[in-house]
Amino acid sequence: MVSKSKALPKGVSAADFDKVVREIRAIVGDEHVVVDEDKLAPYRKIMMPVPDEQHELSASVTPDGVEQIQRIMKVANKYRVPVYPISTGKNLGYGSAAPVQRGQIVMDLRRMNRIIEVDPELCTALVEPGVTYQQLYDYLQEHKLPLWFSCPAPSAIAGPVGNMVDRGVGYTPYGEHFMFSCGMEVVLADGQVLRTGMGAMENSNTWQVFKWGYGPTLDGMFTQSNYGVVTKMGMWLMPAPPDFRPFCIQYPNEADITKIVEALRPLRIAMVIPNAVVIAHTLWEAPCTPVKRADYYTGPGAIPDEAVKKIQADHNIGAWNVYAGLYGTKETNDANWKIIEAVAAGTGGKIITQEASKGSQALQYRFDLMKGKPNLGEFGLYNWRGGGGSIWFAPVSQAKGAETLKQMQMAKTILAKYGFDYVGEFIVGWRDMHHVIDLLYDRSNPEQMQKAYACYDELLHTFAKEGYGMYRANTAFAEKVAATYGPVKRDVEKRLKKALDPNNIIAPGRCGISL
Amino acid sequence: GSAGAGQWRDGAELYQKVCGHCHEANVGPVLKGRGLPPEYIQRVVRMGNRAMPAFRPTEIDDATLADVARRISTGAVLA
Numbered sequence: 001m002v003s004k005s006k007a008l009p010k011g012v013s014a015a016d017f018d019k020v021v022r023e024i025r026a027i028v029g030d031e032h033v034v035v036d037e038d039k040l041a042p043y044r045k046i047m048m049p050v051p052d053e054q055h056e057l058s059a060s061v062t063p064d065g066v067e068q069i070q071r072i073m074k075v076a077n078k079y080r081v082p083v084y085p086i087s088t089g090k091n092l093g094y095g096s097a098a099p100v101q102r103g104q105i106v107m108d109l110r111r112m113n114r115i116i117e118v119d120p121e122l123c124t125a126l127v128e129p130g131v132t133y134q135q136l137y138d139y140l141q142e143h144k145l146p147l148w149f150s151c152p153a154p155s156a157i158a159g160p161v162g163n164m165v166d167r168g169v170g171y172t173p174y175g176e177h178f179m180f181s182c183g184m185e186v187v188l189a190d191g192q193v194l195r196t197g198m199g200a201m202e203n204s205n206t207w208q209v210f211k212w213g214y215g216p217t218l219d220g221m222f223t224q225s226n227y228g229v230v231t232k233m234g235m236w237l238m239p240a241p242p243d244f245r246p247f248c249i250q251y252p253n254e255a256d257i258t259k260i261v262e263a264l265r266p267l268r269i270a271m272v273i274p275n276a277v278v279i280a281h282t283l284w285e286a287p288c289t290p291v292k293r294a295d296y297y298t299g300p301g302a303i304p305d306e307a308v309k310k311i312q313a314d315h316n317i318g319a320w321n322v323y324a325g326l327y328g329t330k331e332t333n334d335a336n337w338k339i340i341e342a343v344a345a346g347t348g349g350k351i352i353t354q355e356a357s358k359g360s361q362a363l364q365y366r367f368d369l370m371k372g373k374p375n376l377g378e379f380g381l382y383n384w385r386g387g388g389g390s391i392w393f394a395p396v397s398q399a400k401g402a403e404t405l406k407q408m409q410m411a412k413t414i415l416a417k418y419g420f421d422y423v424g425e426f427i428v429g430w431r432d433m434h435h436v437i438d439l440l441y442d443r444s445n446p447e448q449m450q451k452a453y454a455c456y457d458e459l460l461h462t463f464a465k466e467g468y469g470m471y472r473a474n475t476a477f478a479e480k481v482a483a484t485y486g487p488v489k490r491d492v493e494k495r496l497k498k499a500l501d502p503n504n505i506i507a508p509g510r511c512g513i514s515l
Numbered sequence: 516g517s518a519g520a521g522q523w524r525d526g527a528e529l530y531q532k533v534c535g536h537c538h539e540a541n542v543g544p545v546l547k548g549r550g551l552p553p554e555y556i557q558r559v560v561r562m563g564n565r566a567m568p569a570f571r572p573t574e575i576d577d578a579t580l581a582d583v584a585r586r587i588s589t590g591a592v593l594a
Contacts, residue, residue: 041563382566
């Protein structure tokens, strides 16, 4: 029997929970269902400004494949017990591996980690949820395949399926990960296995090459949702270019963001610069250099602008630091390099080439990420204040200079009100920006924790009032973020949920969707 | 190898593919040569510790974790 203090799934009795555990153990084996609170510790570690108890799980189950997941779905339906699927579970700053609601059973798919196929001619891969980017990187190296993938900063320990399912991004020309996925396999709540696109056809060999299939294209519905458990994903890989030329352009002033964005937009839309460019603020660069906040400021409130200026001067960091790359042959890159030089000269930016970057940690990890080489250099961010507190505030912006400046100033003002620093970057799409701000706080300090919660709340609602929405959010704010997108969208989402998962067993609450 | 389900060849491979990305890169503290007790290392990996994320047995199996902890504490060969 489970103890009374234990987190149980919402509306499920201890007696029924015991039955659930027994029946799931019969499917996956005793050792693959964990209920012991000590052993569940790794699933509980969160960086969000809410108590651990709020996202406490009741159990974890680690199935070894699709067939076991189908059978687990039957048990979940029978007892109406919610399961929360994770792939590699490294959604740091968005909720990590903990469930969106207290008491859910985490379905940990990390054991399902086969690289099913890599086609070096078509440049495609088909992978399971537990595959990490490091694993895929090693595979490509071992097989001497000149193929690159795009990965987010936690690359070495994160993986393509989990990242794509939350619509994460990377830094190569394939940086918009959902856009470069092709074909999904999903176990539905009723246990049926759906393959999207061309995968629905028997004997098809085009699952990973043509995205849409026939009729409604459903892939998007299974990202940032809870309509199924994604068990396979196809992805397009980029052929390694003969010549890769990463570079950084540094700018001295915060207000320069306007001209930077205006200058970059045409280059990005015309694909002269083909990759997901980053424009990183000083305080994003500093902790990755690494520079400690405490060495420059220990007083109350946000770090003053003068201290930030001092960091720039002491460590050769710009107010804004543009990271981009040219990908092609030597000849095409030589031609495009002239354009880059002219743009930098015309806007007052200082170019740092790969040769000149030697010895800089902050530049090195960026240049590696832009060719899909896994590293964890960016985790330096978590040392800025330390204490394990971090949530991503990530509004979408137009790629227009005035807009980015406005968002930056709005965010900086609200952060300062609560004593937090503006640690932000713009990830540049063709026409959009993911304006990614790391709300860093000391989670071991209860006062900072409260302030971080209130700060995110104010950021969210102030931005929403100006018409700015989040592209992705942590589990503690799922409901509030969903509310900013209006009632009609939510009603449709609920009707879909009812049709596909009438017992509300797959991650209820994810992105605000629940019956 | 890293193709296994949280199964690694040994602690040295794990250190190279996971721990070293931070602890050899000025992100996490240096671990080598400090004689840290293996129990402490195992606990921090499972619980996480402030800025450091936690790792589940599905990512790092118990045997490899014990091996990497032993190697770190005794100064045995790491990658």
